[in-house]
Amino acid sequence: MFLQRSAVAVARRAAVSPIVRRSLTASAIRRDAKNVEPHASIGQKMKNFADIKSEDDLIGPGAAPGTVPTDLDQSTGLERLEILGKMEGVDIFDMRPLDSSRKGTPENPIMVKSAGDEQYAGCTGSPADSHVVHWLGMSRERPMERCPECGSTYKMEYVGPQDDGHGHHDHHGHHGYEEPKTFADYVKPQYW
Structure with a gap:
Protein backbone atom coordinates (compact mmCIF):
# COMPACT_ATOMS: atom_id res chain seq x y z
CA MET A 1 0.00 0.00 0.00
CA PHE A 2 2.81 2.40 0.96
CA LEU A 3 4.66 1.44 -2.21
CA GLN A 4 1.62 2.28 -4.36
CA ARG A 5 1.25 5.74 -2.75
CA SER A 6 4.93 6.59 -3.25
CA ALA A 7 4.75 5.48 -6.91
CA VAL A 8 1.73 7.75 -7.46
CA ALA A 9 3.55 10.67 -5.79
CA VAL A 10 6.62 10.17 -8.01
CA ALA A 11 4.42 10.01 -11.12
CA ARG A 12 2.69 13.27 -10.13
CA ARG A 13 6.01 15.06 -9.60
CA ALA A 14 7.33 13.79 -12.96
CA ALA A 15 4.20 15.00 -14.76
CA VAL A 16 4.30 18.46 -13.15
CA SER A 17 8.03 19.18 -13.32
CA PRO A 18 8.34 19.71 -17.14
CA ILE A 19 5.48 22.24 -17.05
CA VAL A 20 7.18 24.21 -14.28
CA ARG A 21 10.47 24.29 -16.16
CA ARG A 22 8.81 25.49 -19.37
CA SER A 23 6.93 28.31 -17.69
CA LEU A 24 10.10 29.59 -16.02
CA THR A 25 12.01 29.37 -19.30
CA ALA A 26 9.27 31.24 -21.15
CA SER A 27 9.30 33.91 -18.44
CA ALA A 28 13.05 34.37 -18.86
CA ILE A 29 12.70 34.74 -22.63
CA ARG A 30 9.79 37.15 -22.25
CA ARG A 31 11.74 39.25 -19.72
CA ASP A 32 14.63 39.59 -22.21
CA ALA A 33 12.26 40.41 -25.10
CA LYS A 34 11.63 43.95 -23.86
CA ASN A 35 15.26 44.87 -24.64
CA VAL A 36 14.94 43.83 -28.31
CA GLU A 37 14.64 46.54 -30.97
CA PRO A 38 11.33 46.61 -32.88
CA HIS A 39 11.05 44.75 -36.16
CA ALA A 40 11.84 46.95 -39.19
CA SER A 41 8.60 46.16 -41.03
CA ILE A 42 6.43 47.07 -38.02
CA GLY A 43 7.14 50.75 -38.59
CA GLN A 44 5.89 50.64 -42.18
CA LYS A 45 2.40 51.88 -43.00
CA MET A 46 -0.28 49.18 -43.02
CA LYS A 47 -2.04 49.03 -46.41
CA ASN A 48 -5.78 49.61 -46.55
CA PHE A 49 -8.22 47.63 -48.68
CA ALA A 50 -8.17 50.34 -51.37
CA ASP A 51 -4.33 50.22 -51.53
CA ILE A 52 -4.23 46.53 -52.56
CA LYS A 53 -3.13 46.39 -56.21
CA SER A 54 -1.26 43.06 -56.52
CA GLU A 55 -0.57 39.81 -54.70
CA ASP A 56 2.58 41.35 -53.20
CA ASP A 57 0.37 43.79 -51.26
CA LEU A 58 -1.25 40.85 -49.47
CA ILE A 59 1.74 40.02 -47.25
CA GLY A 60 1.46 41.22 -43.66
CA PRO A 61 4.30 42.89 -41.75
CA GLY A 62 4.44 40.22 -39.04
CA ALA A 63 4.79 40.92 -35.33
CA ALA A 64 7.64 42.44 -33.40
CA PRO A 65 9.93 39.88 -31.72
CA GLY A 66 8.64 38.90 -28.31
CA THR A 67 5.02 39.77 -29.11
CA VAL A 68 2.08 37.66 -30.19
CA PRO A 69 0.94 38.54 -33.72
CA THR A 70 -2.66 39.46 -34.42
CA ASP A 71 -4.59 38.01 -37.35
CA LEU A 72 -3.92 41.22 -39.26
CA ASP A 73 -0.16 41.00 -38.57
CA GLN A 74 0.30 37.45 -39.78
CA SER A 75 -2.40 36.95 -42.43
CA THR A 76 -1.46 36.70 -46.09
CA GLY A 77 -3.22 36.20 -49.40
CA LEU A 78 -6.99 35.83 -49.52
CA GLU A 79 -7.26 35.77 -45.72
CA ARG A 80 -5.56 39.18 -45.53
CA LEU A 81 -7.81 40.54 -48.29
CA GLU A 82 -10.87 39.33 -46.37
CA ILE A 83 -9.72 40.92 -43.09
CA LEU A 84 -8.86 44.25 -44.74
CA GLY A 85 -12.24 44.22 -46.51
CA LYS A 86 -14.14 43.51 -43.28
CA MET A 87 -12.33 46.39 -41.56
CA GLU A 88 -13.83 48.71 -44.19
CA GLY A 89 -17.26 47.03 -44.30
CA VAL A 90 -16.75 45.08 -47.55
CA ASP A 91 -17.79 41.41 -47.54
CA ILE A 92 -15.27 39.97 -50.02
CA PHE A 93 -16.70 36.45 -50.16
CA ASP A 94 -20.40 37.37 -49.81
CA MET A 95 -20.98 35.11 -46.80
CA ARG A 96 -24.70 35.84 -46.51
CA ASP A 163 -11.02 31.90 -69.52
CA ASP A 164 -7.56 33.00 -70.60
CA GLY A 165 -7.46 30.61 -73.56
CA HIS A 166 -4.79 28.35 -72.09
CA GLY A 167 -7.18 25.50 -71.38
CA HIS A 168 -6.92 25.70 -67.58
CA HIS A 169 -10.62 25.04 -67.21
CA ASP A 170 -10.68 21.88 -69.31
CA HIS A 171 -11.40 19.16 -66.75
CA HIS A 172 -11.01 16.33 -69.24
CA GLY A 173 -7.34 16.99 -70.00
CA HIS A 174 -6.04 19.08 -67.11
CA HIS A 175 -3.63 16.91 -65.11
CA GLY A 176 -5.57 13.80 -66.14
CA TYR A 177 -8.63 14.80 -64.11
CA GLU A 178 -12.05 13.80 -65.36
CA GLU A 179 -15.15 14.69 -63.38
CA PRO A 180 -16.77 11.55 -61.94
CA LYS A 181 -20.08 10.43 -63.36
CA THR A 182 -23.21 10.69 -61.26
CA PHE A 183 -26.77 9.50 -61.71
CA ALA A 184 -27.54 12.80 -63.45
CA ASP A 185 -25.27 11.76 -66.35
CA TYR A 186 -27.64 8.87 -67.19
CA VAL A 187 -30.92 10.81 -67.14
CA LYS A 188 -32.53 11.14 -70.57
CA PRO A 189 -32.16 14.66 -72.05
CA GLN A 190 -35.94 15.15 -72.32
CA TYR A 191 -36.16 14.93 -68.50
CA TRP A 192 -33.72 17.80 -67.98
Missing part, protein backbone atom coordinates in the same frame (compact mmCIF):
# COMPACT_ATOMS: atom_id res chain seq x y z
CA PRO A 97 -26.93 32.77 -46.27
CA LEU A 98 -28.66 31.58 -49.43
CA ASP A 99 -32.33 32.35 -50.02
CA SER A 100 -34.34 29.79 -48.04
CA SER A 101 -37.70 31.56 -48.26
CA ARG A 102 -38.63 29.39 -51.25
CA LYS A 103 -37.71 26.16 -52.96
CA GLY A 104 -35.71 26.53 -56.13
CA THR A 105 -37.11 25.00 -59.29
CA PRO A 106 -35.32 24.17 -62.55
CA GLU A 107 -37.08 27.17 -64.14
CA ASN A 108 -36.32 29.51 -61.17
CA PRO A 109 -33.33 28.04 -59.26
CA ILE A 110 -31.68 29.55 -56.20
CA MET A 111 -28.56 31.27 -57.53
CA VAL A 112 -25.17 30.60 -55.93
CA LYS A 113 -22.31 32.90 -56.97
CA SER A 114 -18.86 31.39 -57.41
CA ALA A 115 -15.49 32.84 -58.37
CA GLY A 116 -14.04 29.36 -58.87
CA ASP A 117 -14.73 26.41 -61.14
CA GLU A 118 -16.57 24.54 -58.37
CA GLN A 119 -18.89 25.57 -55.57
CA TYR A 120 -20.53 23.71 -52.72
CA ALA A 121 -23.84 24.83 -51.24
CA GLY A 122 -25.54 23.47 -48.15
CA CYS A 123 -29.30 22.95 -48.44
CA THR A 124 -31.30 22.94 -45.21
CA GLY A 125 -34.70 23.02 -46.88
CA SER A 126 -37.42 25.63 -47.04
CA PRO A 127 -38.22 27.08 -44.58
CA ALA A 128 -34.67 27.05 -43.22
CA ASP A 129 -33.63 24.07 -41.09
CA SER A 130 -36.43 21.81 -42.38
CA HIS A 131 -33.91 18.99 -42.76
CA VAL A 132 -30.26 18.27 -42.04
CA VAL A 133 -27.67 19.91 -44.27
CA HIS A 134 -27.13 18.25 -47.64
CA TRP A 135 -23.99 19.49 -49.40
CA LEU A 136 -24.46 19.91 -53.13
CA GLY A 137 -21.51 20.23 -55.49
CA MET A 138 -21.81 22.36 -58.63
CA SER A 139 -19.25 23.08 -61.32
CA ARG A 140 -18.97 25.15 -64.47
CA GLU A 141 -19.64 22.01 -66.53
CA ARG A 142 -22.69 21.04 -64.43
CA PRO A 143 -23.98 24.27 -62.84
CA MET A 144 -27.35 22.95 -61.59
CA GLU A 145 -27.84 20.58 -58.66
CA ARG A 146 -30.97 19.39 -56.89
CA CYS A 147 -31.31 18.53 -53.19
CA PRO A 148 -32.15 14.84 -52.74
CA GLU A 149 -34.25 15.56 -49.62
CA CYS A 150 -36.49 18.51 -50.49
CA GLY A 151 -36.01 18.82 -54.26
CA SER A 152 -34.85 22.44 -54.17
CA THR A 153 -32.74 23.34 -57.23
CA TYR A 154 -29.55 25.42 -57.04
CA LYS A 155 -27.59 26.94 -59.91
CA MET A 156 -24.02 28.16 -59.84
CA GLU A 157 -23.44 31.58 -61.37
CA TYR A 158 -19.78 31.94 -62.33
CA VAL A 159 -18.53 35.44 -61.47
CA GLY A 160 -14.78 34.75 -61.65
CA PRO A 161 -12.27 35.72 -64.33
CA GLN A 162 -13.03 34.68 -67.88
Whole structure:
Protein backbone atom coordinates (compact mmCIF):
# COMPACT_ATOMS: atom_id res chain seq x y z
CA MET A 1 0.00 0.00 0.00
CA PHE A 2 2.81 2.40 0.96
CA LEU A 3 4.66 1.44 -2.21
CA GLN A 4 1.62 2.28 -4.36
CA ARG A 5 1.25 5.74 -2.75
CA SER A 6 4.93 6.59 -3.25
CA ALA A 7 4.75 5.48 -6.91
CA VAL A 8 1.73 7.75 -7.46
CA ALA A 9 3.55 10.67 -5.79
CA VAL A 10 6.62 10.17 -8.01
CA ALA A 11 4.42 10.01 -11.12
CA ARG A 12 2.69 13.27 -10.13
CA ARG A 13 6.01 15.06 -9.60
CA ALA A 14 7.33 13.79 -12.96
CA ALA A 15 4.20 15.00 -14.76
CA VAL A 16 4.30 18.46 -13.15
CA SER A 17 8.03 19.18 -13.32
CA PRO A 18 8.34 19.71 -17.14
CA ILE A 19 5.48 22.24 -17.05
CA VAL A 20 7.18 24.21 -14.28
CA ARG A 21 10.47 24.29 -16.16
CA ARG A 22 8.81 25.49 -19.37
CA SER A 23 6.93 28.31 -17.69
CA LEU A 24 10.10 29.59 -16.02
CA THR A 25 12.01 29.37 -19.30
CA ALA A 26 9.27 31.24 -21.15
CA SER A 27 9.30 33.91 -18.44
CA ALA A 28 13.05 34.37 -18.86
CA ILE A 29 12.70 34.74 -22.63
CA ARG A 30 9.79 37.15 -22.25
CA ARG A 31 11.74 39.25 -19.72
CA ASP A 32 14.63 39.59 -22.21
CA ALA A 33 12.26 40.41 -25.10
CA LYS A 34 11.63 43.95 -23.86
CA ASN A 35 15.26 44.87 -24.64
CA VAL A 36 14.94 43.83 -28.31
CA GLU A 37 14.64 46.54 -30.97
CA PRO A 38 11.33 46.61 -32.88
CA HIS A 39 11.05 44.75 -36.16
CA ALA A 40 11.84 46.95 -39.19
CA SER A 41 8.60 46.16 -41.03
CA ILE A 42 6.43 47.07 -38.02
CA GLY A 43 7.14 50.75 -38.59
CA GLN A 44 5.89 50.64 -42.18
CA LYS A 45 2.40 51.88 -43.00
CA MET A 46 -0.28 49.18 -43.02
CA LYS A 47 -2.04 49.03 -46.41
CA ASN A 48 -5.78 49.61 -46.55
CA PHE A 49 -8.22 47.63 -48.68
CA ALA A 50 -8.17 50.34 -51.37
CA ASP A 51 -4.33 50.22 -51.53
CA ILE A 52 -4.23 46.53 -52.56
CA LYS A 53 -3.13 46.39 -56.21
CA SER A 54 -1.26 43.06 -56.52
CA GLU A 55 -0.57 39.81 -54.70
CA ASP A 56 2.58 41.35 -53.20
CA ASP A 57 0.37 43.79 -51.26
CA LEU A 58 -1.25 40.85 -49.47
CA ILE A 59 1.74 40.02 -47.25
CA GLY A 60 1.46 41.22 -43.66
CA PRO A 61 4.30 42.89 -41.75
CA GLY A 62 4.44 40.22 -39.04
CA ALA A 63 4.79 40.92 -35.33
CA ALA A 64 7.64 42.44 -33.40
CA PRO A 65 9.93 39.88 -31.72
CA GLY A 66 8.64 38.90 -28.31
CA THR A 67 5.02 39.77 -29.11
CA VAL A 68 2.08 37.66 -30.19
CA PRO A 69 0.94 38.54 -33.72
CA THR A 70 -2.66 39.46 -34.42
CA ASP A 71 -4.59 38.01 -37.35
CA LEU A 72 -3.92 41.22 -39.26
CA ASP A 73 -0.16 41.00 -38.57
CA GLN A 74 0.30 37.45 -39.78
CA SER A 75 -2.40 36.95 -42.43
CA THR A 76 -1.46 36.70 -46.09
CA GLY A 77 -3.22 36.20 -49.40
CA LEU A 78 -6.99 35.83 -49.52
CA GLU A 79 -7.26 35.77 -45.72
CA ARG A 80 -5.56 39.18 -45.53
CA LEU A 81 -7.81 40.54 -48.29
CA GLU A 82 -10.87 39.33 -46.37
CA ILE A 83 -9.72 40.92 -43.09
CA LEU A 84 -8.86 44.25 -44.74
CA GLY A 85 -12.24 44.22 -46.51
CA LYS A 86 -14.14 43.51 -43.28
CA MET A 87 -12.33 46.39 -41.56
CA GLU A 88 -13.83 48.71 -44.19
CA GLY A 89 -17.26 47.03 -44.30
CA VAL A 90 -16.75 45.08 -47.55
CA ASP A 91 -17.79 41.41 -47.54
CA ILE A 92 -15.27 39.97 -50.02
CA PHE A 93 -16.70 36.45 -50.16
CA ASP A 94 -20.40 37.37 -49.81
CA MET A 95 -20.98 35.11 -46.80
CA ARG A 96 -24.70 35.84 -46.51
CA PRO A 97 -26.93 32.77 -46.27
CA LEU A 98 -28.66 31.58 -49.43
CA ASP A 99 -32.33 32.35 -50.02
CA SER A 100 -34.34 29.79 -48.04
CA SER A 101 -37.70 31.56 -48.26
CA ARG A 102 -38.63 29.39 -51.25
CA LYS A 103 -37.71 26.16 -52.96
CA GLY A 104 -35.71 26.53 -56.13
CA THR A 105 -37.11 25.00 -59.29
CA PRO A 106 -35.32 24.17 -62.55
CA GLU A 107 -37.08 27.17 -64.14
CA ASN A 108 -36.32 29.51 -61.17
CA PRO A 109 -33.33 28.04 -59.26
CA ILE A 110 -31.68 29.55 -56.20
CA MET A 111 -28.56 31.27 -57.53
CA VAL A 112 -25.17 30.60 -55.93
CA LYS A 113 -22.31 32.90 -56.97
CA SER A 114 -18.86 31.39 -57.41
CA ALA A 115 -15.49 32.84 -58.37
CA GLY A 116 -14.04 29.36 -58.87
CA ASP A 117 -14.73 26.41 -61.14
CA GLU A 118 -16.57 24.54 -58.37
CA GLN A 119 -18.89 25.57 -55.57
CA TYR A 120 -20.53 23.71 -52.72
CA ALA A 121 -23.84 24.83 -51.24
CA GLY A 122 -25.54 23.47 -48.15
CA CYS A 123 -29.30 22.95 -48.44
CA THR A 124 -31.30 22.94 -45.21
CA GLY A 125 -34.70 23.02 -46.88
CA SER A 126 -37.42 25.63 -47.04
CA PRO A 127 -38.22 27.08 -44.58
CA ALA A 128 -34.67 27.05 -43.22
CA ASP A 129 -33.63 24.07 -41.09
CA SER A 130 -36.43 21.81 -42.38
CA HIS A 131 -33.91 18.99 -42.76
CA VAL A 132 -30.26 18.27 -42.04
CA VAL A 133 -27.67 19.91 -44.27
CA HIS A 134 -27.13 18.25 -47.64
CA TRP A 135 -23.99 19.49 -49.40
CA LEU A 136 -24.46 19.91 -53.13
CA GLY A 137 -21.51 20.23 -55.49
CA MET A 138 -21.81 22.36 -58.63
CA SER A 139 -19.25 23.08 -61.32
CA ARG A 140 -18.97 25.15 -64.47
CA GLU A 141 -19.64 22.01 -66.53
CA ARG A 142 -22.69 21.04 -64.43
CA PRO A 143 -23.98 24.27 -62.84
CA MET A 144 -27.35 22.95 -61.59
CA GLU A 145 -27.84 20.58 -58.66
CA ARG A 146 -30.97 19.39 -56.89
CA CYS A 147 -31.31 18.53 -53.19
CA PRO A 148 -32.15 14.84 -52.74
CA GLU A 149 -34.25 15.56 -49.62
CA CYS A 150 -36.49 18.51 -50.49
CA GLY A 151 -36.01 18.82 -54.26
CA SER A 152 -34.85 22.44 -54.17
CA THR A 153 -32.74 23.34 -57.23
CA TYR A 154 -29.55 25.42 -57.04
CA LYS A 155 -27.59 26.94 -59.91
CA MET A 156 -24.02 28.16 -59.84
CA GLU A 157 -23.44 31.58 -61.37
CA TYR A 158 -19.78 31.94 -62.33
CA VAL A 159 -18.53 35.44 -61.47
CA GLY A 160 -14.78 34.75 -61.65
CA PRO A 161 -12.27 35.72 -64.33
CA GLN A 162 -13.03 34.68 -67.88
CA ASP A 163 -11.02 31.90 -69.52
CA ASP A 164 -7.56 33.00 -70.60
CA GLY A 165 -7.46 30.61 -73.56
CA HIS A 166 -4.79 28.35 -72.09
CA GLY A 167 -7.18 25.50 -71.38
CA HIS A 168 -6.92 25.70 -67.58
CA HIS A 169 -10.62 25.04 -67.21
CA ASP A 170 -10.68 21.88 -69.31
CA HIS A 171 -11.40 19.16 -66.75
CA HIS A 172 -11.01 16.33 -69.24
CA GLY A 173 -7.34 16.99 -70.00
CA HIS A 174 -6.04 19.08 -67.11
CA HIS A 175 -3.63 16.91 -65.11
CA GLY A 176 -5.57 13.80 -66.14
CA TYR A 177 -8.63 14.80 -64.11
CA GLU A 178 -12.05 13.80 -65.36
CA GLU A 179 -15.15 14.69 -63.38
CA PRO A 180 -16.77 11.55 -61.94
CA LYS A 181 -20.08 10.43 -63.36
CA THR A 182 -23.21 10.69 -61.26
CA PHE A 183 -26.77 9.50 -61.71
CA ALA A 184 -27.54 12.80 -63.45
CA ASP A 185 -25.27 11.76 -66.35
CA TYR A 186 -27.64 8.87 -67.19
CA VAL A 187 -30.92 10.81 -67.14
CA LYS A 188 -32.53 11.14 -70.57
CA PRO A 189 -32.16 14.66 -72.05
CA GLN A 190 -35.94 15.15 -72.32
CA TYR A 191 -36.16 14.93 -68.50
CA TRP A 192 -33.72 17.80 -67.98
